[in-house]
Amino acid sequence: MRNSMAKYFLGLDAGSTLCKAAVFDLAGRQFSEAKRRTPMSRPHAGWCELDPEICWHAVLEVISEAVDTCGIPPAEIGGIGISAAMVGAWVVDAAGNALRPGINWEDSRSQTILNRMIAADPAVMSKIFQSSGSVLQQGCTLPVLAWLVENEPEVMARAAHVLSYKDFIRLKLTGLAATDRSEASVIPGSARQRQRSAGMITLFGLDDHARLLPPVFDSETTQSGLTAEAAAMTGLAEGLPVAIGAGDVAATVIGAGGLAAGVATAVLGTTCMVGICHDRPVFTPPDLGLLFSLPGDVWYRSMVNVAGTLNLDWAIGALAPDLAGLADRYQQVTALAEAVPIGARDLVYLPYLSESGIIAPVVSLDARAQFAGLTSRHGRPELFRAIFEGVALALRDLFDALDFDGNRVVLTGGGSQSPFWTQMIADVLQRQVVVPEGTQFGARGAALLAATALGHFADIRAASRSVAGGGLTYQPNAEMKEAYDAALRRYRQHRDRLLAGN
DSSP states (O other): OOOTTOOEEEEEEEOSSEEEEEEEETTOOEEEEEEEEOOEEOOSTTOOEEOHHHHHHHHHHHHHHHHHHSSSOGGGEEEEEEEEOOSSBEEEOTTSOBSSOEEOTTOOTTHHHHHHHHHHOTTHHHHHHHHHSSOOOTTSHHHHHHHHHHHOHHHHTTOSEEEOHHHHHHHHHHSOOOEEHHHHTTTTOBTTTTBOOHHHHHHTTOGGGGGGSOOEEOTTOEEEEOOHHHHHHHTSOTTOEEEOOEEHHHHHHHHTTOOSTTOEEEEESSSEEEEEEESSOOOOSTTSSEEEEETTTEEEEEEEOSOSTHHHHHHHHHHOTTTTTOTTHHHHHHHHHHTSOTTGGGOEEEOOOOTTOBOSSSOBTTOOOEEESOOTTOOHHHHHHHHHHHHHHHHHHHHHHHTOOOSEEEEESGGGGOHHHHHHHHHHHTSEEEEOSOSOHHHHHHHHHHHHHTTSSSSHHHHHHTTOSOSEEEOOOGGGHHHHHHHHHHHHHHHHHHHHTO
16 A cells, blocks of 8 residues: 555664654654563573564554554555664574574674684684675674574574564565665675675675575665555554665664764764764774665764663663662762762773673773772762763764764764763763754654655655754853863773773
């Protein structure tokens, strides 16, 4: 079913731990929002998995709730756009049934295979970077697939497709096994060709399994529609167009209005990321950071700290369990931090909380979070102040690695909803920070891809421009510069000492 007059579109954004859906109009205004937790499983050290059945039911529930609460007749919703956490591996049989838990991008089980590749060719990681433009993370699809072939041959013998999370969702909604260029180029693939790379597939010894990787389409196209079963479970019409969609990074940049060369977009969500859009693939600095091939022939050169708001959530659970269940827990820990001066009384926090280490400002698989300078005079207020500052200073590290000379940054993600944290970031960067209107930028970007696919915008760049502007602007306070520069020097001293030991 295609309703060319429809002016409303549903966007789905399935993150690593939270599945979200929202309904938008063509101006990007949000009419509803639904969320469901999707708990992460870590059954072994370095493993990071999601239960496909739980995730699928979460998708159905958030779509149904977003449709039911938006105040718009379902018949006026013209299509669905989808986005989700990128790479990893979701293995399904010919009927589309998952054969094992979905492997998340943060998973590091493939490191044993990478170690063997590096031993055979010490330059192999640089060769991969020269193709994909990205430092290879252990949770990328090709190394994970190589691990599955080696360690779970009985599962792979039954496999029909190996998909990313987004593409698993589309398969369940429509029956179509496919992927988009943002995924294909980073598994690792070819950033220049915006496509999978036969050379990379061969490098990982996967020529006999290349058939498991689905065909590649442009994100802003529709190749399938809702099945009768999915329509019945969501309250939408059978055949409703579902766009190919894009990975969560691409969708967030689009939804934040950042799909234009020279625009810097930062994400302070579970992951902490900073990037700049370009009209060509950028491979400098070499062997550092990530390069995403976005729809509209745009490339997003980014630096990633891996752990962002995850640091604060961990700290609340570990350091303030009495606050963990409270609705105002973030306000309470913010009040604690606000009472402490800049520099957290010489306490420094390095926000390297991910089990997979960091890939910027340097690559270090063994980098782990820590407090430095901790003494008996430090209590919860200083600990939380140091955590807020540690993430903000890590963002500064990422910007410096990109050599960004602009004076304006678009900030998205859950952390951007904290005025205290956002002003701190503006002061640390000494740049204007703009928080766009809205909260679900990944879902909005996905919805704009669907609207573009159905002809409502000339192209996806125009769609992204249409939602740029507005929101809140935080101006840097020059009076804070000296204090934050001193905090940055202490931070980098401890950072360098930690990384030198790795």
